[in-house]
Amino acid sequence: MAKKLPSTDVVVVGLGWAGSIIANELADTGLNVIGFERGPWRDTATDFNLASATDELRYNRRQELMLRTKQNTCTMRNKESETALPMRVWGSFHPGNGTGGAGNHWAGITFRFQPTEFRLHSYLTERYGKELPAELTLQDWGTTWEEMEPHYDAFERLAGVSGKAGNLNGTIVEGGNPFEGARSKEYPNPPTAQTYAPTLFAEAAKNLGYKPFPVPSALASRAYTNQLGVTMGPCTFCGFCTNYGCGNYSKASAIVNVLPALIRKPNFTAKTNSEVLKVTMDSTGTRATGIIYVDSSGQEWEQPAEIVVVAAFIFENVRLMLLSGVGEPYNPITNTGTTGRNYAYQTANSVKMFFNDKNFNPYIGGGAIGMGIDEFNNDNFDHSGLGFVGGGSTRVTPIGAAPIDSRPTPPGTPAWGAKWKKATVDNYLSTMSIGCEASSYSTRNNYLSLDPNYKDPHGRPLLRITFDFPENDLKMAQYVTNKVVEIAKTMNPREMVPAPRKGPWANTSYQSSHIVGGFIMGADPKNSSVNKHLQVWGVPNLFVVGSSAFPQNPGYNPTGTVGALAFKAADAIKRLYLQRPGEMISV
Amino acid sequence: MTEQSKGLTRRQLLKTSATTLAAGAAASAQAATVIGTPKWLPFDHNGPMHYDSPGWQFFTAEEAAEVEAIVEQLIPADELSVSGKDAGCAVFIDRQLVGDYGDFGRLYMEGPFTPGTPAQADQSPLVPRERYRIGLAGLSKYCQATFQKNFSALAPEQRDKVLTDLEKGAITLEGIEAKAFFQQVLDNTMEGFFADPIYGGNRDMVSWKMIGFPGARYDYRDYIGLHNQKLNLTPISIIGSSAWNKKG
Numbered sequence: 001m002a003k004k005l006p007s008t009d010v011v012v013v014g015l016g017w018a019g020s021i022i023a024n025e026l027a028d029t030g031l032n033v034i035g036f037e038r039g040p041w042r043d044t045a046t047d048f049n050l051a052s053a054t055d056e057l058r059y060n061r062r063q064e065l066m067l068r069t070k071q072n073t074c075t076m077r078n079k080e081s082e083t084a085l086p087m088r089v090w091g092s093f094h095p096g097n098g099t100g101g102a103g104n105h106w107a108g109i110t111f112r113f114q115p116t117e118f119r120l121h122s123y124l125t126e127r128y129g130k131e132l133p134a135e136l137t138l139q140d141w142g143t144t145w146e147e148m149e150p151h152y153d154a155f156e157r158l159a160g161v162s163g164k165a166g167n168l169n170g171t172i173v174e175g176g177n178p179f180e181g182a183r184s185k186e187y188p189n190p191p192t193a194q195t196y197a198p199t200l201f202a203e204a205a206k207n208l209g210y211k212p213f214p215v216p217s218a219l220a221s222r223a224y225t226n227q228l229g230v231t232m233g234p235c236t237f238c239g240f241c242t243n244y245g246c247g248n249y250s251k252a253s254a255i256v257n258v259l260p261a262l263i264r265k266p267n268f269t270a271k272t273n274s275e276v277l278k279v280t281m282d283s284t285g286t287r288a289t290g291i292i293y294v295d296s297s298g299q300e301w302e303q304p305a306e307i308v309v310v311a312a313f314i315f316e317n318v319r320l321m322l323l324s325g326v327g328e329p330y331n332p333i334t335n336t337g338t339t340g341r342n343y344a345y346q347t348a349n350s351v352k353m354f355f356n357d358k359n360f361n362p363y364i365g366g367g368a369i370g371m372g373i374d375e376f377n378n379d380n381f382d383h384s385g386l387g388f389v390g391g392g393s394t395r396v397t398p399i400g401a402a403p404i405d406s407r408p409t410p411p412g413t414p415a416w417g418a419k420w421k422k423a424t425v426d427n428y429l430s431t432m433s434i435g436c437e438a439s440s441y442s443t444r445n446n447y448l449s450l451d452p453n454y455k456d457p458h459g460r461p462l463l464r465i466t467f468d469f470p471e472n473d474l475k476m477a478q479y480v481t482n483k484v485v486e487i488a489k490t491m492n493p494r495e496m497v498p499a500p501r502k503g504p505w506a507n508t509s510y511q512s513s514h515i516v517g518g519f520i521m522g523a524d525p526k527n528s529s530v531n532k533h534l535q536v537w538g539v540p541n542l543f544v545v546g547s548s549a550f551p552q553n554p555g556y557n558p559t560g561t562v563g564a565l566a567f568k569a570a571d572a573i574k575r576l577y578l579q580r581p582g583e584m585i586s587v
Numbered sequence: 588m589t590e591q592s593k594g595l596t597r598r599q600l601l602k603t604s605a606t607t608l609a610a611g612a613a614a615s616a617q618a619a620t621v622i623g624t625p626k627w628l629p630f631d632h633n634g635p636m637h638y639d640s641p642g643w644q645f646f647t648a649e650e651a652a653e654v655e656a657i658v659e660q661l662i663p664a665d666e667l668s669v670s671g672k673d674a675g676c677a678v679f680i681d682r683q684l685v686g687d688y689g690d691f692g693r694l695y696m697e698g699p700f701t702p703g704t705p706a707q708a709d710q711s712p713l714v715p716r717e718r719y720r721i722g723l724a725g726l727s728k729y730c731q732a733t734f735q736k737n738f739s740a741l742a743p744e745q746r747d748k749v750l751t752d753l754e755k756g757a758i759t760l761e762g763i764e765a766k767a768f769f770q771q772v773l774d775n776t777m778e779g780f781f782a783d784p785i786y787g788g789n790r791d792m793v794s795w796k797m798i799g800f801p802g803a804r805y806d807y808r809d810y811i812g813l814h815n816q817k818l819n820l821t822p823i824s825i826i827g828s829s830a831w832n833k834k835g
Contacts, residue, residue, distance in 0.1 A: 041621055052825050054803035057782040062688060069695035078706055085703040085710055088695050196814035236806040247805065263621060270621040295618030359815050363800055364807040403781040403800050415754070416661040416773060417747070421797075425667055428798040429817075454697060506706035 002292050002300040008032045011291050011305035013276045013320065014312035016101025017559065018545045018566040020254035021158070022309050024228070024262045025570035029578065032267045034303060036293055038071070038275040038312075039098030042255050048245035056402035060243045065105045066090055067097040067313075071275075074315055075451040078468040078504045080332065086454050086462060091507035093515055094243065095313050099272065100255035102313060102513055103559065107242040107367025107399060108218035108251050110161045111556035112152045112564070114378060115145035115181040120552065124379065124389055132389065133472045137342060137442045139551035142523035143532040145181050148564055151571065153185055155563030156216075159252035160224040160232050162189035163216035177213040179374040192221040192235060197360045197432040198371035201396040204491045210373040215395055216560070217368035218252035228261035235366055239400025242367040251367070271295075277458060279308055279324040279542065288542040294458060307573065309543045311566065317548040318448045318518035319463040326536060327519070327529050330447050332466075338529045339519060340449050342442040343465065344553045346514035347473045347501045349392065349436040349481045353493035354410055359429050362401035370397030376480045377555040378439060388475040392438025392555035394484055403428070410495050434488055436480050437512065438501075439555040443470045448518040469503045477501040514558050516550035521565075524587065531585045533572035534565060540583045545569050645684040645716065650723050651677060656739035658776045660746045668797045669790075671776055679779030679788030680719075680772075689716045711767065715775075722768035725760030726753075785825045795822040 009031035012023045019035060027033045058064050075084035096102030116123045118141040124132055165186045166176025191214035202212035219235040235250040249256050262268055273296045280289045280302065290304035310317055321327055321339050330341035372395030374380055383389050408431040409423040451464035481500035488496050522528025525537035530549055536542040545566055547558045576584050643651045654677045662671030683689060691714040700712040730738045730749065738749060752758045753769040760768060779788030783803060789795065795802050802822035810818055
């Protein structure tokens with residue numbers, strides 16, 4: 001039986017990017033805020049000491065910063081007819097654990113989505129009409145670029161993003177991404193330095209008439225102090241970045257950029273190693289009354305609150321809503337219900353290039369060090385007659401090359417023995433790869449639900465993922481990879497290995513942790529779960545924030561938009577909800 | 588002072604902090620209420636154990652001889668490097684198996700266990716310790732039945748043939764799928780060869796020197812602009828380096 005605690009103003013579930021931003025914004029209004037985190041408190045100085053942070057076995061292979069699957073995992077299957085089985089080791093993606101969440105071990109690539117994304121269904125229907133593939137269930141977000149832009153800007157300033165504007169107040173700026181939406185301000189920091197591979201790629205792309213730009217990076221290019229007064233150090237390009245915590249305060253994270261300021265505020269409390277089991281609802285189902293959590297001794301507690309903000313990783317956002325009975329569970333057969341619908345991913349493609357005469361020093365780099373082009377992304381090219389929509393962000397980002405996992409050899413090389421060893425030595429320094437991180441469009445059959453067979457240590461059902469790559473996305477993958485091959489050819493590699501994404505979706509190798517949907521935002525409660533303020537339809541004091549709100553995923557990394565949505569929700573709560581608690585949008 | 592004795596000094600330090608830390612880490616796994624400036628404990632959560640104590644901790648002497656023979660074949664000695672055995676890969680695997688990886692303590696190991704589709708990845712109920720114990724016993728049984736010898740007593744060509752057959756699943760082992768056993772051993776061998784030497788493999792940073800990986804360095808600001816050049820940086824391990832200890 002849960003012991004009841006005194007009520008508080010605001011409960012925030014999850015202290016990654018989204019939860020920390022909202023908790024901080026609301027604490028500034030004077031409200032009492034308690035943040036719950038299922039993992040440990042993480043702190044740069046103690047957790048990511050420079051003397052031992054550079055450990056590939058510990059962080060990359062043994063996944064120390066990731067959620068232990070023993071604590072919580074998902075089950076997976078490709079289609080309705082299969083029995084979903086648990087993901088016992090994280091393969092395809094890497095959910096995080098502890099304060100900072102997956103925002104500790106992320107790469108740091110911080111794109112904004114484009115203006116047309118927020119009205120994608122309307123926009124593509126206007127442009128292509130009946131050509132739009134019937135399998136897709138794309139939707140508008142119920143918001144606009146103009147409403148999003150100030151919040152993107154706030155997140156970029158918070159995270160100290162390094163980059164080059166391509167569209168400043170409607171004027172195209174040389175050297176930036178000409179396909180981005182009009183931004184009100186330049187990035188807070190200039191672009192980072194570049195290694196050889198992205199430099200070579202940018203030259204090749206430019207020679208073909210494309211417009212290369214520095215990948216927008218939450219790895220600081222110089223010392224920087226954000227609006228909360230927290231200071232970042234310059235990135236040193238150590239190459240222990242994606243899947244690692246940063247020991248230099250250079251990679252933006254909630255533990256670097258938000259929590260050091262937030263935890264010092266007297267009206268904020270963090271409860272760590274405290275897992276939220278459900279959101280409690282009143283008898284009418286129209287008001288959240290608080291949450292139930294369990295501490296590490298197994299004791300359950302009820303924490304009542306006036307406002308409940310659920311801002312965990314996408315999987316836990318959706319699972320908590322299913323476990324708490326919020327919204328109707330989505331059913332793909334009847335096409336009814338909203339909780340769990342429009343689950344999508346990212347379609348990761350690449351072209352690997354082997355050279356004889358080059359030295360890339362691939363161990364120098366970082367998750368968001370690189371150069372990219374956007375000519376083949378989203379709807380930046382005409383899709384008439386192509387039979388698909390969508391595209392990807394093409395770029396070279398040398399994330400580092402710690403050699404347990406990063407030791408490229410050409411096809412046909414044995415996996416062991418003398419020939420393996422020679423090929424490993426011959427190719428380690430002279431191989432590079434061009435990636436194309438492409439869109440993932442939602443369909444009726446890809447969704448999230450509670451698993452009927454497998455349970456977590458508290459006896460609650462695991463979340464079940466039913467997903468496979470839609471035909472649309474597989475055609476797109478082939479098309480954009482062919483375009484990348486055209487660029488790669490002009491760089492004259494000895495050998496090239498194009499890898500367009502193929503089905504089925506599998507948990508066997510890492511693809512991307514860019515997972516979206518399941519509790520999506522929109523203008524209509526019939527096909528969305530939250531309104532444009534991230535407020536749950538019909539439960540006005542409950543907010544669910546994160547990539548769970550994306551109705552589909554464009555060809556960009558999601559964190560910039562997760563951060564912007566967190567600022568957007570906090571702004572709506574402060575500006576509208578606190579003045580007049582209740583539904584902020586009536587339908 | 589020689590480089591070795593300085594390295595030992597640093598190892599002592601790491602050992603001490605790892606012990607101190609056991610208490611700190613245990614404490615931090617408890618639910619906690621954090622208000623105000625967090626307490627900072629130097630080296631809290633820090634420092635992998637350094638597995639430099641002698642002897643086998645998981646393998647029996649017989650098993651160890653077989654594992655050493657396997658890793659010697661997977662990574663043979665040649666002009667590029669010493670063998671997987673001499674690089675410490677078997678020691679690495681032994682220490683990993685007694686540690687928290689050995690029983691998949693972090694992983695979801697609840698049933699029902701069913702093989703599933705290839706996309707659903709590893710669904711075996713066996714944890715690494717069992718995979719090795721069962722796999723090595725099965726391998727010995729196969730080699731005895733086929734050659735009347737243990738794997739370690741086979742000629743190099745015969746060893747290669749057996750490993751190739753395991754890799755392809757062309758032979759059957761009792762209690763474990765041959766391909767899965769092979770992949771487990773290969774993955775751990777490569778981890779041992781390329782991981783930081785602090786874990787017992789990659790002795791003297793042999794693999795890093797071989798491929799040109801500078802190891803646990805943390806700052807390339809002076810090098811990032813040197814495009815297409817060989818940098819010849821001496822690798823550094825978490826264990827430490829004489830370069831770190833030089834005064835003045």
